[in-house]
Amino acid sequence: MGLITPIFLLGLLGIALPWWLHRLETQTTEREKFSTTRFLEASRRRIHVQKKLKYLLLMVLRMAFLALLAFAFARPVLFDEPDLAVNEDAIHHIIVMDTSFSMRTAGHLDIARQLASDILDDMSDDDIVSLYTASSNVQTISEATNDPDEIRALLDSIETDNGHLDLGIMVSSLNGMVEQNQARMTLHLISDFQQSGQAVRFADMIPDVINGRPLTLDVRQVELQELVNSTVEAVVTENRNTVIASIRTFGEPSTSLTRTATLTVNGVAMAEQDLAISGNGIVTVQFNNVVFEEGDNRVDVSLSPADSLPEDDIRHTVFDNSPPAPVLLLTDNPDSLGVTYLSAALETAPRGYEVEVVNVSDFDPRIMQRYPWLVIEDLGVINSGLESAVRDYINGGGSVFAGMGPRAAGLATVPVLGIPFAQPSTGPNGRPINLPITRIDNTHQALNDSGGWASVNARVFRPELEDEDRVLISQNAANPVLLERNIGAGRMLWLTTSLDNSTSDLPVKPVFVSFMSEVARYLSNEKLLVKEQLADSYLQLTQTGGASGQVVDPDGISLLSLQDTTSAQDVLLNKTGYYQVFTPAGEVLVAVNPDIRESDLTLMPAQALQNWQNIVAGTAPGEASIVSLAEDREAEPVEIEIWRVFLILLALMVLAESLLGNRYLNLKTGSL
Numbered sequence: 001m002g003l004i005t006p007i008f009l010l011g012l013l014g015i016a017l018p019w020w021l022h023r024l025e026t027q028t029t030e031r032e033k034f035s036t037t038r039f040l041e042a043s044r045r046r047i048h049v050q051k052k053l054k055y056l057l058l059m060v061l062r063m064a065f066l067a068l069l070a071f072a073f074a075r076p077v078l079f080d081e082p083d084l085a086v087n088e089d090a091i092h093h094i095i096v097m098d099t100s101f102s103m104r105t106a107g108h109l110d111i112a113r114q115l116a117s118d119i120l121d122d123m124s125d126d127d128i129v130s131l132y133t134a135s136s137n138v139q140t141i142s143e144a145t146n147d148p149d150e151i152r153a154l155l156d157s158i159e160t161d162n163g164h165l166d167l168g169i170m171v172s173s174l175n176g177m178v179e180q181n182q183a184r185m186t187l188h189l190i191s192d193f194q195q196s197g198q199a200v201r202f203a204d205m206i207p208d209v210i211n212g213r214p215l216t217l218d219v220r221q222v223e224l225q226e227l228v229n230s231t232v233e234a235v236v237t238e239n240r241n242t243v244i245a246s247i248r249t250f251g252e253p254s255t256s257l258t259r260t261a262t263l264t265v266n267g268v269a270m271a272e273q274d275l276a277i278s279g280n281g282i283v284t285v286q287f288n289n290v291v292f293e294e295g296d297n298r299v300d301v302s303l304s305p306a307d308s309l310p311e312d313d314i315r316h317t318v319f320d321n322s323p324p325a326p327v328l329l330l331t332d333n334p335d336s337l338g339v340t341y342l343s344a345a346l347e348t349a350p351r352g353y354e355v356e357v358v359n360v361s362d363f364d365p366r367i368m369q370r371y372p373w374l375v376i377e378d379l380g381v382i383n384s385g386l387e388s389a390v391r392d393y394i395n396g397g398g399s400v401f402a403g404m405g406p407r408a409a410g411l412a413t414v415p416v417l418g419i420p421f422a423q424p425s426t427g428p429n430g431r432p433i434n435l436p437i438t439r440i441d442n443t444h445q446a447l448n449d450s451g452g453w454a455s456v457n458a459r460v461f462r463p464e465l466e467d468e469d470r471v472l473i474s475q476n477a478a479n480p481v482l483l484e485r486n487i488g489a490g491r492m493l494w495l496t497t498s499l500d501n502s503t504s505d506l507p508v509k510p511v512f513v514s515f516m517s518e519v520a521r522y523l524s525n526e527k528l529l530v531k532e533q534l535a536d537s538y539l540q541l542t543q544t545g546g547a548s549g550q551v552v553d554p555d556g557i558s559l560l561s562l563q564d565t566t567s568a569q570d571v572l573l574n575k576t577g578y579y580q581v582f583t584p585a586g587e588v589l590v591a592v593n594p595d596i597r598e599s600d601l602t603l604m605p606a607q608a609l610q611n612w613q614n615i616v617a618g619t620a621p622g623e624a625s626i627v628s629l630a631e632d633r634e635a636e637p638v639e640i641e642i643w644r645v646f647l648i649l650l651a652l653m654v655l656a657e658s659l660l661g662n663r664y665l666n667l668k669t670g671s672l
Contacts (some may be wrong), residue, residue: 003074011070018062061657065650072646092144092183093129095119095151096174097158098191100135100165101535101598103222104311105192111222112190113155119188119218120148128183131155134191136163136536138173162535162576164595165191168199175208187616188218193604196597206616217616219609223601227308228253230277231599232261232301232315240321243287245301250600252279259307263287264300292321296531296589298578312599316577316591318531324354325524328367328374332360332381338405338500341507342375342516349517365389373399373523377499380407382415390416395488399523402492403499404461414463416492417485422462422478434459434503435475444472444484446493446522452511458504460496493519529581532591539571539579539590552580554592 003009097112116131123129131141131151141154178185187207191197199205207215228251235245243263262272271287285301302314327346331339334357346353360381368374368389376382379402382390394400394416404414413420434457440447453473460479465471472493473482484493497504506512533539539551551559551569554577560569573579573592581588 003076005073005075008070008073011073012067014066014070015063017066018059022059058657058660061653061660065653065657068646068650068653072650076642076646078640078642089124090126090128090183091124092185093119093123093127093188094132094174094178094185095129095188096132096134096138096170096190098135098165098189098222099133099158099160099163100197101160101162101311101594102165102192102194102309102601103160105223105227105309105601108192108222109158109160113158115190115220115222116155116188117152119220120152123148130178132174132177133158134170134173135161135165138170138177140177162574162592162594164534164536164598165194165197166199167193167197168201168204171199171205171207184215186216186218188220190220190222192223192601193219193221193609194598194600195602195604196600198604198608202612205612215616217613219613221603221609223603226251226603227601228257229308229312229599229601230257230259230303231309231312231596232303233282233596235299235301235315235317237290237292237299237317237319240292241288241290243290243299243301245285245287245315247275247277247283247285247303248596248599249277249280249283250602253277260304261285262302262304263290264298264302265290266293266298292319295322296320296587298589298591308601309599311576312594315593316532318578318589318591320531322352324352326371327353327355327520328371329355329357329377330360330363330374330381331357331377332407334359336377336500337502338377338403338498338507341501341512342377342499345507345513345516346520348513349520351517351521353520360386365393368393368398369396371398372525373401373520376400376402378403378405378407379415379494380405380409380411387415391487394490394492397489399490399525400492400494401519401523402494404494404496405498405500406502408461414461414494417463417494419463419466419469422464435479437473437475437481439471439474439476441470441472446515446518447472448518450511450514450518452509456504456506456509456511458497458506460503463496491523493523529588529590531589532593533573535574535576535592535594537573537592539573539581541569541571541581541583550582552582554578 095116097116099109103109103112120129126146128144128146129142129148129151130144131154133139133141141158142151145151174187207217228249230247230249233246233248235243237243245261245263247259247261257277259275259277260272261275263270270290273285273287275283275285277283297319299317299319300314301317304313306313324347329339329342333339339357343355343357346355355375360383363386365386374393376390390400400416402416408414411421437453437456437458440453442448458475458481460475460481462479463469463483465480465483468485469480470484471480471482472484474480480496482493482495484491495504495506497506499507501507506515529539541551551571553559554575559571571579573590576592576594579590579592581590
């Protein structure tokens with residue numbers, strides 16, 4: 001045992017304090033009735049007198065408490081001898097097997113197991129070995145052991161997954177995972193060594209030399225021949241009835257190949273086409289007049305017959321055939337340019353919206369409750385009766401997007417909000433001027449994905465803002481362009497310029513379409529999931545319109561417990577196929593496919609692999625370092641800190657001292 005901070009042992013001198021205190025006793029004066037004290041001689045009263053030691057158990061507890069406290073601050077440690085003691089000739093064999101998606105190529109995993117077994121056969125009796133797998137991340141299969149049979153038994157349990165191997169990330173992970181022993185190291189990498197798996201910077205593939213130990217890199221490749229592989233790279237749906245698939249081929253086949261592409265929708269084969277594949281490149285295939293069900297559809301395009309990597313001969317996609325969401329647009333002129341611009345932008349948004357234009361003179365405010373959000377072309381058209389209804393609608397949880405057009409010019413205050421206008425910005429001639437936009441709050445959800453605001457010029461109204469108004473876009477500190485205010489349970493977004501092109505060129509700029517799409521998604525509270533993701537990515541349930549939800553994987557297994565469904569979760573998508581996501585907003589499908597880089601079976605050049613091994617060998621210590629290590633090859637003991645145990649004992653002793661002290665006090669005063 002040792003001490004990290006032994007100076008705190010000076011605190012042991014404090015154990016004399018309880019001994020000294022226990023030799024002192026305070027006298028208890030008993031009062032008796034007496035007729036007079038006039039004839040008594042005055043005397044000095046002694047409060048403390050020395051007595052024999054009493055309450056020895058209590059004193060021992062207090063002295064032990066102070067001693068333990070001093071030892072706890074001194075931080076004692078125990079030294080545990082490691083299980084593995086290596087001699088000066090021992091080699092630590094670190095076997096890393098590639099289990100990424102490309103290793104699903106026929107026979108590759110069996111070859112990898114055999115190569116690992118050969119390494120075990122060549123080990124000497126003094127060597128130790130550890131086993132890892134590498135894909136999207138590195139996993140420890142076995143810590144260092146001197147029993148090769150233990151590792152050999154684990155090889156059969158290793159299976160491929162759907163991840164992508166980056167050799168730079170793999171080496172970086174190993175740097176922090178390799179066991180801390182004093183043996184020389186040999187890093188055995190067993191992989192197909194795809195060109196697409198090479199790190200962007202070659203330096204990232206050079207392992208650190210841990211503790212100055214010699215390191216040898218042993219590269220063992222499971223495939224030496226270039227393989228031709230075709231995969232379905234992408235599938236898109238156009239016009240709600242046409243499916244277009246891109247078929248990509250890696251490598252040059254010796255002869256032209258013919259493959260069949262099959263379209264399947266919701267498990268039913270719809271059509272198929274024959275393709276001629278001649279070499280590196282992309283071939284597209286189009287399926288027309290495809291009929292989809294309403295809502296999410298499972299769209300699969302597959303290739304046959306199977307090739308070198310049959311696992312990537314199918315691609316999963318989701319096509320949302322939901323009808324456009326209705327949006328209420330209030331205006332005093334259904335034929336105005338503002339209505340035209342708004343309708344075009346919303347109807348072409350990725351989600352798709354059906355704009356229902358209503359003239360305010362014919363509007364029944366009671367129908368507002370049917371819509372989660374609505375648009376007011378010009379706040380100036382709102383009369384007092386409608387203003388009250390709009391305010392109640394927002395208070396109840398509704399959302400409003402509004403502009404300020406020509407009808408708002410004659411108003412003294414902003415309708416619904418009730419704030420006054422300031423004087424507009426004017427030029428040298430005293431007339432209002434258009435200014436460019438210079439400030440944008442990109443942190444706001446309605447502005448995350450829209451760009452191009454710098455080219456927008458507008459002449460704006462200048463409301464006198466209140467504390468609850470949040471400025472999202474402005475020309476300068478005095479000229480806000482887009483503001484937000486929360487009112488009750490709802491919110492209101494409003495532009496201080498028009499939604500036609502009379503005082504602003506925003507509606508004719510490309511940014512207007514993406515901006516309205518983001519506004520619609522924000523105000524309707526639709527936080528849409530990305531419905532096509534890569535294997536080993538994470539599904540963020542906070543993007544489903546609520547924190548709760550259940551996720552069912554492609555095998556029909558529910559991934560979340562009942563408690564997990566009530567909180568935000570990040571779910572690992574480690575299987576290919578379709579995940580079902582159930583939330584309060586409804587059911588959503590998410591298609592998961594392997595990384596397209598795993599389909600490229602092009603190998604790293606043999607010279608690059610040789611250079612890699614040479615560079616790693618060049619970073620190893622010289623002969624002098626090896627000799628110095630040989631002099632002290634005993635395994636270093638492991639330090640185990642035990643001061644936390646002392647703290648637990650201290651807590652127990654405080655409780656015991658308190659109980660025992662109270663008991664003695666009661667006995668002394670006669671309370672028992």
